[in-house]
């Protein structure tokens with residue numbers, strides 16, 4: 289993929305799209321990671337934040353024994369064979385009685401590659417709000433509450449931050465609308481847009497095995513990568529080509545997300561924006577030296593692409609991960 293191919297790939301990722309994952313540039317040592325199987329070695333959760341124009345939040349009252357009567361946002365575990373959006377729409381219908389459309393990903397939370405939660409800002413498109421008369425195993429009821437006076441008890445307080453994220457996004461959208469792209473993937477992996485900037489010039493790390501491409505790192509499901517979280521896979525790839533001890537690496541967040549779910553392709557690919565900078569504050573005009581033959585820095589020359597990338601970097605215009 290010559291420069292125009294790379295420019296096309298970068299433009300696609302910056303637009304929240306992406307492309308199928310055919311191979312990885314970095315994987316955990318030893319055996320190749322086992323294919324991902326939902327509900328067997330990974331659990332994906334979907335969660336919806338509905339925030340009305342009257343600044344009210346849609347909550348559901350849990351029916352499960354272990355949290356019965358407590359209030360939470362509509363959320364649930366994905367089932368094999370469904371897309372992320374289908375899971376979101378199923379859970380909201382089951383727990384709140386409403387049809388919905390996702391507006392954008394608000395946040396992705398992960399406790400290692402085996403547990404990932406996709407948090408959406410969503411809007412109701414129909415259906416009838418579930419009342420206590422329709423209580424069942426999915427939920428006791430659903431109701432709208434003023435954002436500043438939510439009912440108690442809450443099932444968990446983690447939703448307070450998510451509701452705040454939704455309110456902030458409504459007030460000022462920090463990133464473009466980003467929705468999952470239905471592209472097949474066998475692993476939990478991350479495609480890196482790893483950048484080095486100097487003045488108004490930006491370089492992007494590219495994989496050079498085969499056609500030059502945005503590098504992909506596979507997340508391991510072993511205990512070490514579980515404990516360290518998904519950033520371990522990013523650091524592992526960068527460690528393979530850069531001398532990290534004099535660099536500062538920051539994973540800014542998501543530019544996009546890929547998953548299909550159908551045809552047993554349960555994997556996900558997170559398209560992540562990463563910055564690489566020298567630890568010492570001295571002016572560094574050139575990116576850090578790359579070790580080996582498998583990666584190199586590509587200077588982004590296309591003005592439009594460069595300004596788009598700089599704008600995303602300067603504004604942290606990405607979906608936060610674990611933030």
Ligand SMILES: C[C@@](O)(CCOP(=O)(O)OP(=O)(O)O)CC(=O)O
Pocket residue numbers: 333363364365366379405
């Ligand atoms: C796992 C949660 O994010 C909530 C979603 O899972 P549920 O317990 O509500 O699952 P379903 O029965 O499928 O609705 C809470 C958490 O501890 O992460």
Ligand SMILES: [Mg+2]
Pocket residue numbers: 362363364365383
């Ligand atoms: Mg639930």
